[in-house]
Amino acid sequence: MRLRNLIILTVIVPLFVVLVVFSLVAIKSLEDNVRSKLQTEVEIITRALSTSLSYAVARDSPTPLEEALQSAFSFHRIYGAYVFDLQGREVYGLGLGKDLFTAEEIRQVIERDDLYSNYRQHEGWTYYSAITPLRTQDGTVHGVLQVNRLNTGIENYTGFISVVAVLVFVIGAAGIVFSIWWGFRRFIERPLNRLLHVMLLVEDGDRSQRATIEGPAEYRRLASGLNGMLDAMAEKDRDIEARQNREMELEKRLRKSKKLAELGVLAAGVAHEIGAPLTVINGQAQRLARRDVIGDDERAKLGRIRGEVERIVEIVRQLMELGRQHNVEKGELALDQLIQNASDLVEEELEPRNIRLDIDLPSPTPHLLANGQQIVQVLTNLLRNAAQAPDVSHVRVRARTNNHELTLYVEDNGPGIPVDNHQHVFDPFFTTKPVGQGSGLGLSMVHRIINDHGGTIGVFNSALGGAGFEITLPLTETASA
Structure with a gap:
């Protein structure tokens, strides 16, 4: 059942029933009160006239009797006054309603010796008539006095009041019902329908x-609460989506770390096997270069062989470092000092190309628990890669702290790294540099060092236009765990 109908049935209808009963009782009480006043007045007038008429009847003179009866008409709504003898015959009378009582009824009043009053109908008129015996001074009954008061529509008047009251009640009830219906529809049903419409759209996914x-x-307040709930839900959805994205990114980085670890172990094994032959080759080339029987051209070629062998040995060393498990010895270090040490190491590569280095750090400078040498190696490698990229004129290093984590950004305005290569930049031997200018192990070493510190590293397209690297490091040992 609709709320509107429920309110009408449980509130309005009982209220109207109570009002109807109350109105009927009030009208009935009014009618009884009017009738009672009418009867009382007639009886008082009858008793008052009976005293004066008793003398006139006893004297048997028509003149005093006529004067006494005429005095009755000075009272309001008295329309008839009659005197009857003991046999019920009219002695003298004036006005209307002479035949309201029969002779037998008059004799019964004499026998009861008391006032009798009642409503009587005669010739289409309604009277209230009272009859009382007339006594002399010695108490002897000599006649009967009848006083008639015309009921000038008292029943019709009260009936008219009842009809008007019912009509006013019906009109008022209809007006009240319409007002309630209109007010309910405008101020309750329409706002509820608007709220329900919004809820249905939200349920459908909007x-x-x-x-x-x-x-x-x-x-x-209800609409504000609903909007607040929807805003909170939207905020929660954004948080969940952001958390899912972070978890997906973390999962990708974990897979990358596992892949790099596996490649590092494989590379370390290969490097160990290559190391011994390279030592033999380097030794034999050195011995051959010492002989006097060879010429300068051969000795130069042997020197080039030894240089390439040294390069291979360095790559082998990096491979072995990449696959080795490390126990990082950490200490509490200031971030600004670490960045300054790294910038000093790459200053010779930045100045010749007029590359501007901007450092943006929070105040006070954060301290982190890390191995200073390895963190400087990471920063040096990233700054050197930025300095070696073509058309770079601006490099920026900035940091932000969030709870117990430090986020470090290294960005440049160079050509950047294609999006398709973002997932490969930390793979061993992957490089965008020309052949012979890079081993492709630098970023792999950076990834291994950050991973050993319990952090993460990722690549993104910088707002400066080039490549950007995002490094997250724990500030405390607890955060690292």
Whole structure:
């Protein structure tokens, strides 16, 4: 059942029933009160006239009798006054209603010796008539006095009042019902329908819907509460989406770390096997270069062989470092000092190309628990890669702290790294440099060092236009765990 109908049935209908009963009782009480006053007045007038008429009847003179009866008409609504003898015959009378009582009824009043009154109908008129015996001074009954008061529509008047009251009640009830229906529809049903419409749209998936804050104060609070709930849900959805994205990114980085670890172990094994032959080759080339029987051209070629062998040995060393498990010895270090040490090491590569280095750090400078040498190696490698990229004129290093983590950004305005290569930049031997200018192990070493510190590293397209690297490091040992 609808709320509107429920209110009408449980509140309005019982209220109207109570009002109807109350109105009927009030009208009935009014009618009884009017009748009672009418009867009382007639009886008082009858008793008053009976005293004076008793003398006139006893004297048997028509003149005093006529004067006494005429005096009765000075009272309001007295329309008839008659005197009857003991046999019920008229002695003298004036006005209307002479035949209201029969002779037998008059004799019965004499026998009861008391006033009798009642409503009587005669010739289409309604009277209230009272009959009382007339006594002399010695108490002897000599006749009967009848006083008639015309009921000038008292029943019709009260009936008219009842009809008018019922009509006014019906009209008022209809007006009240219409007012309640209109007010309910405008101030209750319409706001509820608007809120329900918003809820249905949200249920269908449109989370951008918001309720209009208007109408009565209760509905404004309800709409505001609904909007607050939807805003909170939207915020939670954004948090969940961001958390899912972070978890997906973390999962990708974990897979990358596992892949690099496996490659590092394989590379370390290969490097160990290559190391011994390279030592033999380097030794034999050195011995051959010492002989006097060879010429300068051969000795130069042997020197080039030894240089390439040294390069291979360095790559082998890096491979072995990449696959080795490390126990990082950490200490509490200031971030600005670590960045300054790294910038000093790459200053010779930045100045010749007029590359500007901007450092943006929070105040006070954060301290982190790390191995200073390895963190400087990471920063040096990233700054050197930025300095070696073509068309770079601006390099920026900035840091932000969030709870117990430090986020470090290294960015440049160079050509950047294609998006398709973002997932490969930390792979061993992957490089965008020309052949012979890079081993492709630098970023792999950076990834291994950051991973050993319990942090993460990723690549993104910088707002400066080039490549950007995001490093997250724990500030405390607890955060690292």
